[in-house]
Amino acid sequence: MDASANRDRGGAGATVVTSQKVVAGYEEDYKRWQEQVNRAVRDFDGFEGTELYPPESEEDNQWVVVFRFAGLDQLSAWLRSGTRRELLHEGRELFEEEPSQEVLSGGEPAQQAVTAVVSHEVKPGRERDFVAWQDKTLKTQEKYPGFMGSELFAPVEGIQDRWVVVFRFDTREHLDQWLKSEARRKLLDEGRHYFATYDVREIASAFSGWFRFGKGEQAGVPPNWKQAMSVLLALYPTVMVLNLTVGRALTNAGVPGYLGLFISNVLSVGILTWVLMPMVVNRAFSFWLSPDRPRSRRVDVAGAAVVGLCYAVLIAIFGLTT
Incomplete structure (x- = not known):
């Protein structure tokens, strides 16, 4: 703009x-x-x-x-x-x-x-x-x-x-x-x-570093409530998968819990910052997140509903697999 x-x-x-x-x-x-x-x-x-x-x-x-x-x-x-x-x-x-x-x-x-x-x-x-x-x-x-x-x-x-x-x-x-x-x-x-x-x-903004739309100096970020919902969408499965894989492996290897948690946090932040947020969430939900797209209550509600549905699917999947 x-x-x-x-x-x-x-x-x-x-x-x-x-x-x-x-x-x-x-x-x-x-x-x-x-x-x-x-x-x-x-x-x-x-x-x-x-x-x-x-x-x-x-x-x-x-x-x-x-x-x-x-x-x-x-x-x-x-x-x-x-x-x-x-x-x-x-x-x-x-x-x-x-x-x-x-x-x-x-x-x-x-x-x-x-x-x-x-x-x-x-x-x-x-x-x-x-x-x-x-x-x-x-x-x-x-x-x-x-x-x-x-x-x-x-x-x-x-x-x-x-x-x-x-x-x-x-x-x-x-x-x-x-x-x-x-x-x-x-x-x-x-x-x-x-x-x-x-x-x-x-x-x-609380999470602005994880959101970039557009190029160069005019890149923008979505409203805070959308950022929070999107970060949770990427964070929950990341933490769950790491707990089921890396967390268990570290525990079995005798690594202390506090150190294992630190390693898992480092991995989760890295995955969110360089993989899930820019390459998956931002692209999949650009219609809802991008500040350059026309905004309407209908789009806001539809995007929030889709994210909510994704929450439910993830909870069901991990509920069945754990």
Whole structure:
């Protein structure tokens, strides 16, 4: 997909990306609290889904949550609700500082591939200059390996007064290459004439390394729920076959269980990465997984049903053979 076209295309949906730095040692308490929030938000009109992204390192300890709604009005109702206010009050002791959020009205869901969400506090009267600077930045980004698209979101009146940019790369390595580049550093120096502060948050797909469709820099990945179903489809028979063959052979040879399990895990990851996912699952289910194919609820349901049927067949086969 052309990156500039991605910038211009809008949508009726609305997304809020919330970033919260959890106090060290309170991670499990935070997960339980976040589950309360997730249960509460499901009761609100227009709610479509949520994703939780843990921190990249223990030192960072910054958790990112994405909430998606059908429209801005429904999202606003959640953000301003007494339910959410009470939950934030209950969880205040879990955070080192006030959670921050970016509201994205329309555009693409910020959950595919590796996504960076950058919010800017634009100086009054410099909005046009800022937009022109963003266009210049986009033209530079397009030259970098793995760039998949960028979207610019204006402030949302009554909810947020910051400008937000969302851009995607196919891998974390390519994203980091851009974030640490000399070209970006020079652009940021120039951009400081137009914005006072900015903040960067990264969101990574859980299994994106196992999914590639298309060629070169525009290769993409399917939604996380399809990735999870597909990985399970390949992982289950791989683990079962290895347990029945390699696992038994290692046990009979006197290899300790913990070492045998490690060897089996190494083999299963290798088989998934270089054989089953790219050569079998991705090809067989490209009609359902490929992000470049037209999407419809009918195709989504049909693909999920076929995968579910494959689960049942595999369970029956291993049930009869073991």
